Amino acid sequence: MEISVDGVLKARKFPFIFSFFILLLFLLVSFLFLSDTQSQIPVRYDLGTPQTSIIVKSSVPPPAPTPTVSLPLPSFHKTVVAGVSENATTEVADLKWSRCIGPVAVDYIPCLDNFKVMKKLKGKRRMKRKERHCPQPNPRCLVPLPKGYKIPVLWPKSRDRVWFNNVPHPKLVEFKKDQNWVQQDGDYLVFPGGGTQFKDGVMHYVNYIEQTLPAIKWGKLGRVVLDVGCGVASFGGYMLDKEVITMSFAPKDEHEAQIQFALERGIPATLAIIGTQRLTFPDNAFDLIHCSRCRVHWHGDGGKPLLELNRILRPGGYFIWSATPVYQDDEKHKTVWDAMVALTESICWNVVAKAFYETGIGLVIYQKPVTSHCYQSRKENNPPMCDRNRWNNISWYAPLDNCIPPLPEPTYRWPVAWPERLNSRPVSLSGLADVESFYDDTKHWSQLVSGMYRQKFPIKWTSVRNVMDMNAGYGGFAAALIDLPLWVMNVIPVHELDTLPVIFDRGLIGIYHDWCEPLSTYPRSYDMLHANSLFGNLRLRCDITEVAIEMDRILRPGGFLLVKDTMEVTNKLTPILRSLHWSITLHHEQFLIATKGFWRPRR
Numbered sequence: 355m356e357i358s359v360d361g362v363l364k365a366r367k368f369p370f371i372f373s374f375f376i377l378l379l380f381l382l383v384s385f386l387f388l389s390d391t392q393s394q395i396p397v398r399y400d401l402g403t404p405q406t407s408i409i410v411k412s413s414v415p416p417p418a419p420t421p422t423v424s425l426p427l428p429s430f431h432k433t434v435v436a437g438v439s440e441n442a443t444t445e446v447a448d449l450k451w452s453r454c455i456g457p458v459a460v461d462y463i464p465c466l467d468n469f470k471v472m473k474k475l476k477g478k479r480r481m482k483r484k485e486r487h488c489p490q491p492n493p494r495c496l497v498p499l500p501k502g503y504k505i506p507v508l509w510p511k512s513r514d515r516v517w518f519n520n521v522p523h524p525k526l527v528e529f530k531k532d533q534n535w536v537q538q539d540g541d542y543l544v545f546p547g548g549g550t551q552f553k554d555g556v557m558h559y560v561n562y563i564e565q566t567l568p569a570i571k572w573g574k575l576g577r578v579v580l581d582v583g584c585g586v587a588s589f590g591g592y593m594l595d596k597e598v599i600t601m602s603f604a605p606k607d608e609h610e611a612q613i614q615f616a617l618e619r620g621i622p623a624t625l626a627i628i629g630t631q632r633l634t635f636p637d638n639a640f641d642l643i644h645c646s647r648c649r650v651h652w653h654g655d656g657g658k659p660l661l662e663l664n665r666i667l668r669p670g671g672y673f674i675w676s677a678t679p680v681y682q683d684d685e686k687h688k689t690v691w692d693a694m695v696a697l698t699e700s701i702c703w704n705v706v707a708k709a710f711y712e713t714g715i716g717l718v719i720y721q722k723p724v725t726s727h728c729y730q731s732r733k734e735n736n737p738p739m740c741d742r743n744r745w746n747n748i749s750w751y752a753p754l755d756n757c758i759p760p761l762p763e764p765t766y767r768w769p770v771a772w773p774e775r776l777n778s779r780p781v782s783l784s785g786l787a788d789v790e791s792f793y794d795d796t797k798h799w800s801q802l803v804s805g806m807y808r809q810k811f812p813i814k815w816t817s818v819r820n821v822m823d824m825n826a827g828y829g830g831f832a833a834a835l836i837d838l839p840l841w842v843m844n845v846i847p848v849h850e851l852d853t854l855p856v857i858f859d860r861g862l863i864g865i866y867h868d869w870c871e872p873l874s875t876y877p878r879s880y881d882m883l884h885a886n887s888l889f890g891n892l893r894l895r896c897d898i899t900e901v902a903i904e905m906d907r908i909l910r911p912g913g914f915l916l917v918k919d920t921m922e923v924t925n926k927l928t929p930i931l932r933s934l935h936w937s938i939t940l941h942h943e944q945f946l947i948a949t950k951g952f953w954r955p956r957r
C-alpha cells in the first residue's frame with residue numbers, strides 16, 4: 355500500500371500526524387542536548403590546589419606516609435554504557451563485590467567496629483575502645499541497605515523528622531523519653547528539639563546564653579561552635595537559624611545511633627571522643643565550645659581533656675559548661691567543681707559569666723586568654739607551656755598533651771564578623787603571597803561553582819544537604835556554595851598542606867583525615883562528595899579501589915560524586931565506579947560526575 359502525505363491528510367489520520375511531529379521534536383531536542391553534554395570544548399578550569407606553601411607551623415615533620423599497598427590491579431572488560439559522554443571510558447573493572455555481613459553490617463564503620471581489637475582493651479584502656487582501630491587490610495565488602503530504606507527527607511523538614519527505616523534504632527525513644535530527644539511517629543522518627551539540659555526546647559536555652567553573655571553575638575562574632583557530646587545534635591541543628599555552624603560530635607556509645615540521627619537530619623556531625631588522643635581539629639579553631647552534660651571528666655588524667663579544649667579554642671573564645679557541678683552543691687559535685695576551678699585558673703581561663711535559670715539548670719562561661727601575660731605570671735609553671743620548637747600541629751593519632759600550646763604571636767586578632775569573614779583575609783595567613791593565593795583561589799572557585807558546577811552539571815542541587823569536600827584546600831568550594839541550604843565538611847588529608855586553620859578562620863568547619871583509611875562516620879552520611887586533585891597523591895600511598903569502596907560506603911543512594919582531576923586518574927577511577935554500578939559522565943576532560951544508585955551485590 356502506498357503512503358503519501360496527501361493520502362494521510364485525506365484519510366484524516368491526525369493522531370498519526372500529531373505523534374509524528376512529537377517524535378520529530380523529541381529527536382531534535384535529544385540531538386541538541388547530547389551535542390551539548392558531549393561537546394569537548396577544550397576549556398580547562400585550571401584551579402588546582404593552592405601553590406604557595408603556607409602555615410607550616412609544625413617544626414616536626416608530618417607522620418611518615420603509610421607504606422604503599424601493592425594489591426593486584428583490577429582487570430577490565432569492555433561494555434557499552436548508554437547515556438555517557440563519549441570520552442568517559444566505558445570499561446568496567448572486573449571486581450567481584452560482596453556484601454558486608456554480621457550484626458552491624460548495614461551500619462558498618464570499619465575503624466569503630468573492630469570488635470576483635472576492642473575486646474582486648476581492658477581496664478584503663480577501655481576508653482580507647484571508642485577510638486579508631488582500623489582493620490588491616492581495609493575491608494572490601496559493600497554495606498547493605500537497611501530494609502525499607504528510602505531517599506532521606508529533604509532539609510529543612512529533616513531537622514524535625516526522618517524515615518525510621520533509614521535509621522531503625524528505637525532505643526533513645528524510650529531511654530531519653532523524659533528529655534524529648536526523639537519520638538517515634540508512625541514511619542518517622544521525630545525530633546522535638548529537646549536535650550538533657552533543654553527538655554523544653556533548645557531555642558530557650560540558646561537565648562538564655564545570649565542574654566547571659568551578649569558579647570557572644572551568635573552568628574556575627576560567634577560563628578564556629580563545637581558541641582562536645584552532642585546527643586542527637588539538636589543544639590547544632592537550631593543554631594543554624596542564628597547563622598552559627600556547629601560541629602557536633604559524640605562517640606559511638608550507648609546513646610544508640612545519635613550521630614547517625616544527626617546526619618540523617620542534615621545536621622553537621624561527626625563521630626569522635628575525648629579520650630586519649632587529640633581531636634582531629636587544628637589549634638585555635640573554634641570560636642566557642644559547648645558541653646551540656648557531656649560526661650567528660652575535664653580534670654581527669656591530669657587535666658588533659660580540658661587542655662585539649664584549650665588547644666582547639668580560639669584565643670578569646672568561650673567555653674560554656676552546662677553541667678550539674680555548676681549548680682548542685684552536694685559533696686560529690688562540689689569536689690568536681692573545686693577541681694574545675696583549680697584547673698581553669700591554672701590555664702588562665704577567666705570566668706566571664708555564671709547563671710542559673712528558672713528551668714533549674716545553670717552554666718558557667720569561661721574565656722581563653724588572648725595574650726601570654728597570665729601564663730608568664732603564674733606562680734607555678736603547671737601545666738607547663740608546650741615547647742614551641744617541638745610543638746606539633748598535626749592532630750592525627752596524636753596523644754593528648756599535658757601542656758599549654760603557645761599562643762599566636764604577636765597579638766591575636768579575632769576574625770571579622772560573619773558573613774564578611776567568609777571571604778576576608780584569614781587571620782592565620784600572614785605571608786603576602788599566601789594571602790594573594792587565597793584571594794585567587796576564592797575567585798576561581800566562585801567562578802567555577804557558579805559557572806559550571808551549578809549550571810552545567812547533571813547534579814540535582816535541591817536534593818543535596820550533607821556535602822564532603824575530600825581535599826578542601828582553602829575551603830573555596832564550600833564558600834562558593836554558601837547561599838545554598840547545605841553544609842560542607844571540609845577535609846584536609848593529613849599528607850596535604852595544612853590549610854584547615856584557614857577554613858575555620860573563614861567561618862567554615864572541617865577535619866583532618868587520611869583517605870587511605872575509612873572515615874569515622876556512618877554509611878550513607880553524605881549526599882555529595884567532592885574530590886579536587888585528591889587521587890594523584892593518594893594513589894602513591896594506597897589502593898584507589900579501597901578509596902572507592904569507602905566513597906560507596908559513606909555516600910547515600912542517589913548521591914553524587916564530583917571529581918576534578920587528570921584524565922589519567924579519571925580513567926583509573928571510572929571502571930571501578932562502573933563495577934559498583936554508579937552512572938558516570940565526564941565533562942571537559944577533567945570533571946567526572948558519578949551517581950550512586952541503589953544497587954547492592956546479591957550476597
Ligand SMILES: C[S@@+](CC[C@H](N)C(=O)[O-])C[C@H]1O[C@@H](n2cnc3c(N)ncnc32)[C@H](O)[C@@H]1O
Binds near residue numbers: 584
Ligand atoms: C547526657 S548526654 C547529653 C547530650 C546533649 N549534650 C544534651 O544536653 O542533650 C551525654 C553526651 O555526652 C557524650 N559523651 C560521653 N562521653 C564522652 C566523651 N568522652 N567525649 C565526647 N562525648 C562524650 C555522650 O555520647 C552523649 O552524647
